[in-house]
Amino acid sequence: TQLLEQSPQFLSIQEGENLTVYCNSSSVFSSLQWYRQEPGEGPVLLVTVVTGGEVKKLKRLTFQFGDARKDSSLHITAAQTGDTGLYLCAGVLTDSWGKLQFGAGTQVVVTP
Amino acid sequence: ETGVTQTPRHLVMGMTNKKSLKCEQHLGHNAMYWYKQSAKKPLELMFVYSLEERVENNSVPSRFSPECPNSSHLFLHLHTLQPEDSALYLCASSRETGRGIETQYFGPGTRLLVL
Numbered sequence: 001t002q003l004l005e006q007s008p009q010f011l012s013i014q015e016g017e018n019l020t021v022y023c024n025s026s027s028v029f030s031s032l033q034w035y036r037q038e039p040g041e042g043p044v045l046l047v048t049v050v051t052g053g054e055v056k057k058l059k060r061l062t063f064q065f066g067d068a069r070k071d072s073s074l075h076i077t078a079a080q081t082g083d084t085g086l087y088l089c090a091g092v093l094t095d096s097w098g099k100l101q102f103g104a105g106t107q108v109v110v111t112p
Numbered sequence: 113e114t115g116v117t118q119t120p121r122h123l124v125m126g127m128t129n130k131k132s133l134k135c136e137q138h139l140g141h142n143a144m145y146w147y148k149q150s151a152k153k154p155l156e157l158m159f160v161y162s163l164e165e166r167v168e169n170n171s172v173p174s175r176f177s178p179e180c181p182n183s184s185h186l187f188l189h190l191h192t193l194q195p196e197d198s199a200l201y202l203c204a205s206s207r208e209t210g211r212g213i214e215t216q217y218f219g220p221g222t223r224l225l226v227l
Contacts, residue, residue, distance in 0.1 A: 041221075
């Protein structure tokens with residue numbers, strides 16, 4: 001059983017469409033991060049959310065941290081082919097020293 | 113370019129070989145990490161070094177041996193690996209300030225195949 005469950009595992013959409021990726025857990029996190037990983041590269045941090053109910057926007061990407069700090073979502077508006085990649089969520093448990101717990105990721109493919 | 117480099121980028125080795133993975137960070141960080149990434153599985157934290165001392169060892173088999181000679185360099189020595197050890201090995205670094213939440217910067221990884 002994974003601490004952070006991401007859904008869906010795979011998502012294929014066309015340019016211009018919207019998509020939402022989910023990250024869920026039964027545990028409470030002091031913070032949660034979203035990364036994007038492209039083929040042949042390591043994960044790159046997109047955003048960190050720390051407050052329950054927090055919403056952050058990064059251009060066409062909107063990140064939300066659940067009120068109870070157990071879940072998060074990533075919404076992409078008008079997807080572009082450059083959004084293709086593996087999206088990973090990672091959280092820091094409230095009783096840990098800062099160790100990141102990762103989800104397995106959602107592979108997003110945006111086609112022209 | 114994240115400021116964290118890893119070599120080699122690809123490695124094929126037999127089960128009886130000995131090899132080493134190298135990671136170097138140019139960010140002035142004082143903590144470094146080794147992760148294992150297998151297909152469709154979460155990143156697994158293997159080792160953490162903070163101020164050149166190992167602070168985390170997640171029940172990793174002894175065929176993996178880390179070494180951190182200074183705050184900029186991290187090695188992972190490999191010996192008598194198994195085919196199931198084939199994966200992407202990622203190095204990361206961060207600045208540890210005692211406040212817990214610091215961004216980790218990842219290298220591009222070494223793709224390892226054990227035959």
